[in-house]
Amino acid sequence: MEVTQALEPFDEEEIRRHLATHDIEAGELVQRYGAEGSGPSLYLADPEGNTVELKGPPTT
Known part of the structure; x- marks a missing residue:
C-alpha cells in the first residue's frame, strides 16, 4: 500500500x-x-523496519 501526502x-x-x-x-x-x-x-524506518519517505512540495 502506498500513501502519498x-x-x-x-x-x-x-x-x-x-x-x-x-x-x-x-x-x-x-x-x-x-x-x-x-x-x-527524508527517509526513516517504521517500527516494522519498513522505509518511509517524508516528502516536501516540489521546489523545481
Whole structure:
C-alpha cells in the first residue's frame, strides 16, 4: 500500500524535532525527484523496519 501526502510547509528542523520526541531518527535531507518534480525528502524506518519517505512540495 502506498500513501502519498506532501508535507507543507516542509520545515526540516520542526520535522526532526517532532520525530525526536518519539525516538525516531531520519536520514539526511536530500532533493529527490517525484511525480510532481524535485523536492526535499527524508527517509526513516517504521517500527516494522519498513522505509518511509517524508516528502516536501516540489521546489523545481
